Amino acid sequence: MKSWPDPVRLDVDRTPWNDCETIFTVRGDRLHPVVSGNKWFKLLPLLEFARLRGIQTLVSVGGPYSNHLHALAYAGHRWGFDTVGIVRGPEPDEYSQTLQDCLAWGMTLRFISRTDYAERYSTRFEEQWRAEYPGGHFIAEGGWSPEAIQGSANWWQLAGRDLDWLVCPVGSGTTLAGLILSAPTRCRVVGVPVYRDPDEYTDLRRKLAEQGISADRYRIWSGHAGRGFGRSSEAERTFGERFEARNGYELDPVYTRKTFLALASRLNRDPSLKDSRIGVLHTGGLQGRTG
Structure with missing residues (x-):
């Protein structure tokens, strides 16, 4: 067995959005150059x-x-x-x-x-x-596994426990489950599925229920998957380019770009959300930009 991973010092690591200081990117992309973010x-x-x-x-x-x-x-x-x-x-x-x-x-x-x-x-x-x-x-x-769900609880060490909302991309649902099970009482956890589902994410909700997570403990923001998993729309590409130019760091096209656009769209529709402290996970995966 080769040398084991050195422990990562997990302190709060978040970057405010340039156009709104109450919205923060939780910087999982800075955890490791390859095994970054939720991975x-x-x-x-x-x-x-x-x-x-x-x-x-x-x-x-x-x-x-x-x-x-x-x-x-x-x-x-x-x-x-x-x-x-x-x-x-x-x-x-x-x-x-x-x-x-x-x-x-x-x-x-x-x-x-x-x-x-x-x-x-x-x-x-x-x-x-x-x-x-x-x-x-x-x-x-x-x-998806009990071990990975439990490990996902460590996101709170990066996000901090003073947020009103925490928004994350959803693929397998592992990260979402871990966040919900360990969330501070005051914080609402929101999942943004990055894939389409004509059944309105029934399987996702079932998986969460099997982990003992009731529907009142989280929210799903659907309708933001665009053209579907791994497919980018012109609106997503345009948003990503503008966001990266304003904020100075990259988004991956599969997970974070769709999720950040979902949050920006919600803020436009309901400006009162800017009165809350909202974190959104940058789950890494920047290698996806090569595809």
Whole structure:
């Protein structure tokens, strides 16, 4: 086993928006150059889980531009695990930069059909891949697990506990669950799904309920996924360019840009929100800009 990750000193790290000093970006993008933002909080507990049990191989699933697989591949390379990425879709003629990085860091890539990928949350899917890599540890898409949910509670050390609202992107829902379970009483937690769901996020709400989280403990701001997961609209691109020019740091196109635009839209519709102290998570993932 290679040297273990040094503890990160978690102090409040947030940057006020230039046009509103009561709105803060919680700077998870500054945690680590590769395993940044929510990936740091989600992956480190899973690595610790594996290390304590002598597990050598970590198997997980994602798309060809997956921040999760990218961070997992680097973590395995850096801290001494074998990693396997189960990738959505047929093997491409030309790999994305994300997959090139994964290969360079030693990740074994296994490509599966979109039909099989649609079964990734099923018990059958997990059992199949556990059988292929006996003794390995299967990590659900986005890291969803009790360990990663608990690790996500550490976001509050960056966000501070004096906020009235905390807004975060939602993919797997892991970060949202961890935030809600550890939220200060005074703070309302808001999730912004970055993917479309014609069922109005019923599965997400069910997953949260299974963690003992009642619907009155959070809010979902839907309708901000634009063209869908991983797809950018002209409005999103324009907002991102203007925001970055004003504030001096980059947003990733998959998660933070959609979420920051959602918050800006809400502020425009309801200026009274500016009377509250609002934090919005920058969950890192800037490698996604290469796609």
